[in-house]
Amino acid sequence: MEKQVKDFENKIILLKEARLQLLKLHKLLVDIERENYEKGNGQITSGQFLNLLLNEKNFAWLRKFSTLIVEIDEMLDLSDGYTESMIEKQFSQMRNLLDLKNADQDFKTKYQRVLQNNSEVTGKHGELKNLLANK
Numbered sequence: 001m002e003k004q005v006k007d008f009e010n011k012i013i014l015l016k017e018a019r020l021q022l023l024k025l026h027k028l029l030v031d032i033e034r035e036n037y038e039k040g041n042g043q044i045t046s047g048q049f050l051n052l053l054l055n056e057k058n059f060a061w062l063r064k065f066s067t068l069i070v071e072i073d074e075m076l077d078l079s080d081g082y083t084e085s086m087i088e089k090q091f092s093q094m095r096n097l098l099d100l101k102n103a104d105q106d107f108k109t110k111y112q113r114v115l116q117n118n119s120e121v122t123g124k125h126g127e128l129k130n131l132l133a134n135k
Contacts, residue, residue, distance in 0.1 A: 011087050018094055018131055019072045025124040026065040032114060032121070033059060061107040068093055095132050098125060 034049050044052075053059050053066075072090050075082050095101075100108050114121050 008084055008087075011084065014131070015072065015087050015090055016076070018091070018128065019069060019076075021124065021128040021131060022065065022072075022094060023069055025121070025128060026062070026069060028118075028121055028124060029062055029065065029114060032118060033062060061110045064097060064103075064107060068097060091132060094128070098129050098132070 030053065034044075037049075037052070038044060053062060068090075071093070075086055075090060097103070100111065103111075115125060116122075
């Protein structure tokens with residue numbers, strides 16, 4: 001019983017670390033996309049960019065990351081706790097996102113482009129995949 005509790009606690013710790021890594025990757029992707037947008041369209045305010053992130057079709061692919069981060073946060077904030085299967089579901093969703101499983105073509109194209117052109121993104125992607133593989 002004690003080992004099961006310890007394993008569960010370790011999974012929670014790992015999920016929180018993976019969430020943090022996913023958040024860092026998302027932030028990097030958002031910064032890159034803003035820079036690319038501003039190169040072609042001129043400088044914009046943070047509010048204007050937030051509006052683009054939330055509503056513009058060209059930024060929809062980034063919402064897959066933010067949606068998953070929010071889902072993890074909501075699960076961790078449940079007042080009645082969460083189960084091991086709920087944690088496993090979050091790990092699975094992260095793996096699927098990074099492996100481009102069940103991803104639409106727009107997401108695949110845009111994420112692969114950034115992965116190929118930015119070594120920092122490639123590094124963060126690899127770190128997160130390694131963390132999830134050791135789960």
